[in-house]
Amino acid sequence: IWRDLPDLPLKLIQYSDFEIAEDEVLMPESENENEIKKILSRLLKLSYDILELEDDRSKSSEIRRAGALEIIAEINNFYVVTDSKLTFIKSINSSNTKEQYSALTGLDNYYRTTDDEIDEKLLKNLNLIIKETDDRTVASVCLQIQINAGLIDELSAVFSIDSAKTDIIRKFDKV
Numbered sequence: 001i002w003r004d005l006p007d008l009p010l011k012l013i014q015y016s017d018f019e020i021a022e023d024e025v026l027m028p029e030s031e032n033e034n035e036i037k038k039i040l041s042r043l044l045k046l047s048y049d050i051l052e053l054e055d056d057r058s059k060s061s062e063i064r065r066a067g068a069l070e071i072i073a074e075i076n077n078f079y080v081v082t083d084s085k086l087t088f089i090k091s092i093n094s095s096n097t098k099e100q101y102s103a104l105t106g107l108d109n110y111y112r113t114t115d116d117e118i119d120e121k122l123l124k125n126l127n128l129i130i131k132e133t134d135d136r137t138v139a140s141v142c143l144q145i146q147i148n149a150g151l152i153d154e155l156s157a158v159f160s161i162d163s164a165k166t167d168i169i170r171k172f173d174k175v
Contacts, residue, residue, distance in 0.1 A: 006070035073106035
């Protein structure tokens with residue numbers, strides 16, 4: 001169910017007949033007359049509840065936690081979800097690779113849809129993730145976040161990926 005659940009918010013919004021106001025806030029488990037908004041709000045609550053559970057490092061936990069972050073990110077495409085940024089930041093250093101990737105993707109989405117600026121601590125964290133990861137997609141998302149926040153341009157990101165790729169090759173050459 002967690003593989004398909006993150007697609008539900010988009011499907012509900014696409015096939016519903018209501019307007020979403022610009023900068024409309026949606027809170028977890030808020031009461032709403034509109035049934036679709038009520039369902040979305042409950043999905044937010046479920047997602048936050050899943051993230052509050054202890055990560056037992058099982059495959060099921062990995063899928064649930066990543067799916068919860070994907071739901072929050074998807075709803076954040078249409079509504080302002082007030083704690084989304086902090087939620088994504090809490091998970092970007094997860095040892096759970098799917099959770100980390102979902103959190104970074106959510107953060108990328110957040111910076112694509114807001115004018116919020118990246119603070120120095122987050123920037124250092126993103127650069128550390130780029131330096132330490134062996135996963136090119138993770139590094140790419142970290143760089144895309146910086147592009148969306150206006151810190152670097154696409155050409156700088158390409159050079160960073162090429163540099164990271166060279167560093168990975170050097171690591172394997174030493175082994």
